[in-house]
Amino acid sequence: MKTNRTFKMVRNLVLALACGALLTGTTNAQGAEYGGKFTLPFEAQWGRLVLPAGNYSFTLNYTKIGMDMIMVQQGTRTLGMVLSRSHSQAPFSDRNELIVTRSGGRARIVALHAAELGTDFYYRPPKPEGRLIAGRPELIQRIPVSRNGK
Numbered sequence: 001m002k003t004n005r006t007f008k009m010v011r012n013l014v015l016a017l018a019c020g021a022l023l024t025g026t027t028n029a030q031g032a033e034y035g036g037k038f039t040l041p042f043e044a045q046w047g048r049l050v051l052p053a054g055n056y057s058f059t060l061n062y063t064k065i066g067m068d069m070i071m072v073q074q075g076t077r078t079l080g081m082v083l084s085r086s087h088s089q090a091p092f093s094d095r096n097e098l099i100v101t102r103s104g105g106r107a108r109i110v111a112l113h114a115a116e117l118g119t120d121f122y123y124r125p126p127k128p129e130g131r132l133i134a135g136r137p138e139l140i141q142r143i144p145v146s147r148n149g150k
Contacts, residue, residue, distance in 0.1 A: 034060040034114055035148035036096060044100055044107035046072065047082035047123055057148065060114070060121070068121055070112075084112075084121040096145040103139070116147070 037057045044051050049072060057073045068084040099111035112121040 034117055036145040037148065038098055038143050038145045040143065042107055044109055046109040047080075049080045049082060051079070059148075060112070070121075082123060085124045087119050087121045089118055089120075095142075096147060098143040098145060100141045100143055101139070102141065107141075109143075112145070 035058060037055065039055050040051055040053050042053050051072070051074075054074060056079075059071045059073075061069045061071075068087060070082045070084070072079045072082060094115055095113065096115045097113050098109050099113065100107050101110050102108075110123055112123075114121065
């Protein structure tokens with residue numbers, strides 16, 4: 001009987017601590033925003049958006065938990081939203097860049113390296129069209145990103 005009571009007390013304490021940590025992380029992470037500009041020299045797909053060659057800007061609403069959302073603009077026109085699949089801490093670097101893979105004549109943006117945040121954001125590639133028989137080599141290109149206001 002005493003072991004059941006002790007177990008319940010420990011379980012409730014662990015749940016309370018976990019909820020407190022989660023709420024603290026949420027309030028600390030809310031409102032973090034990161035923006036930048038880049039020039040695509042070719043057409044590329046980013047999530048469900050197909051971006052022709054040109055100049056773009058974006059705003060990333062970044063949280064340490066949950067889904068990260070990017071709003072992509074061209075001039076004053078908002079083109080759409082891209083959700084990250086995941087993100088991870090990146091080693092310190094001073095380069096902000098988009099990572100683009102090219103395969104089968106198509107370019108796809110698969111990652112954003114945000115140096116000031118120390119974080120890499122990963123994006124789901126679109127589903128392949130048709131059947132894939134064998135993997136083709138992918139060419140990786142890096143597109144520089146300049147920070148808004150810099």
